[in-house]
Amino acid sequence: MRLALGLMLATAVGAPAAAGPLEGRKSGAEILAATTADDWRTLDPENTLYIELESGRVIVMLSPALGRPHAERMKALAREKFYDGLSFYRVIDGFVAQGGDPFEARKTPSVGPIAAQFEEPADGARFFVLPDKDGFARQVGFIDSLPTGFDKKAKTYWHLHCAGAIALGRSDDKDTAATEFYIALQPQRYLDRNMTVFGRVVSGMEKLQALRRVEPPESEKDDIGEKIVAIRVAADVPESERTPLEILRSDRPAFADFAEARRNRPEAFFYFRPNHLDICQFPLPVRAKAAP
Numbered sequence: 001m002r003l004a005l006g007l008m009l010a011t012a013v014g015a016p017a018a019a020g021p022l023e024g025r026k027s028g029a030e031i032l033a034a035t036t037a038d039d040w041r042t043l044d045p046e047n048t049l050y051i052e053l054e055s056g057r058v059i060v061m062l063s064p065a066l067g068r069p070h071a072e073r074m075k076a077l078a079r080e081k082f083y084d085g086l087s088f089y090r091v092i093d094g095f096v097a098q099g100g101d102p103f104e105a106r107k108t109p110s111v112g113p114i115a116a117q118f119e120e121p122a123d124g125a126r127f128f129v130l131p132d133k134d135g136f137a138r139q140v141g142f143i144d145s146l147p148t149g150f151d152k153k154a155k156t157y158w159h160l161h162c163a164g165a166i167a168l169g170r171s172d173d174k175d176t177a178a179t180e181f182y183i184a185l186q187p188q189r190y191l192d193r194n195m196t197v198f199g200r201v202v203s204g205m206e207k208l209q210a211l212r213r214v215e216p217p218e219s220e221k222d223d224i225g226e227k228i229v230a231i232r233v234a235a236d237v238p239e240s241e242r243t244p245l246e247i248l249r250s251d252r253p254a255f256a257d258f259a260e261a262r263r264n265r266p267e268a269f270f271y272f273r274p275n276h277l278d279i280c281q282f283p284l285p286v287r288a289k290a291a292p
Helices: 004-012 028-033 068-079 204-211 253-263
Strands: 039-044 050-052 054-063 087-091 096-100 127-128 139-143 144-152 155-157 165-168 181-182 197-203 228-235 244-249 287-288
Touching: 028 253, 039 253, 050 068, 050 127, 054 068, 054 155, 054 204, 068 165, 127 144, 127 253, 144 197, 165 244, 197 204, 197 244
Parallel strands: none
Antiparallel strands: 039 244, 050 054, 050 228, 054 197, 087 096, 087 228, 096 181, 127 139, 139 144, 144 155, 165 181, 165 197, 244 287
């Protein structure tokens, strides 16, 4: 019954039916090549963060639908230049890269703990449902092209801890997030609904993966990791210095076609096709925006 309901909902938002013969089916690259301008959404500069490292720029798309107070907190801190000169002081292989002030020496009097938003309603948001089973949620899909889980009974949504997910750190008390943030280096789905994910890295993930692995320092003599040169809201950066990107819209048929091409790869190289799509292994299509 649950599977039938999931398929019904997926059809309602334009997802393809179960895979059939693959003859004549387009590959993901062919589907993307055939997209139109309407299939893509330009990243909103007001909801985009640039994390500037000595190795280059990491771009984070903030969610317009979920975890907004957490996103607004990080934007406010970026505008105060709170993170400038701090570091990724906790980088655990296969886990997360955590940045901020390990010694809590940089005070921000206006900033206090922020309430958790582990899951919440998403009124008006369009949820593209994947029909595939998931071990951590009854239903998974995408809101605004970001991986999302859904609890049908509670009618709540939450963004998933796929690689690149960003959230504020906290202590055991769920309402203690403040200034420290982390980015998942690999999927950490057991953290879903335990932390408030409010965005995802869409460019520069390789720079985070290359960060020097360090444990949290115990004193200022310890290795505090690689420096955060700056974090900026893209809207505050001169237009000539921005990185204009577009993301494939999850509310368009092209997104459903691309998902199906990833579920059953039609390329001649593949002999075993499992008819399954792991949401955290779905490559989020992002491209440079063409000059007008």
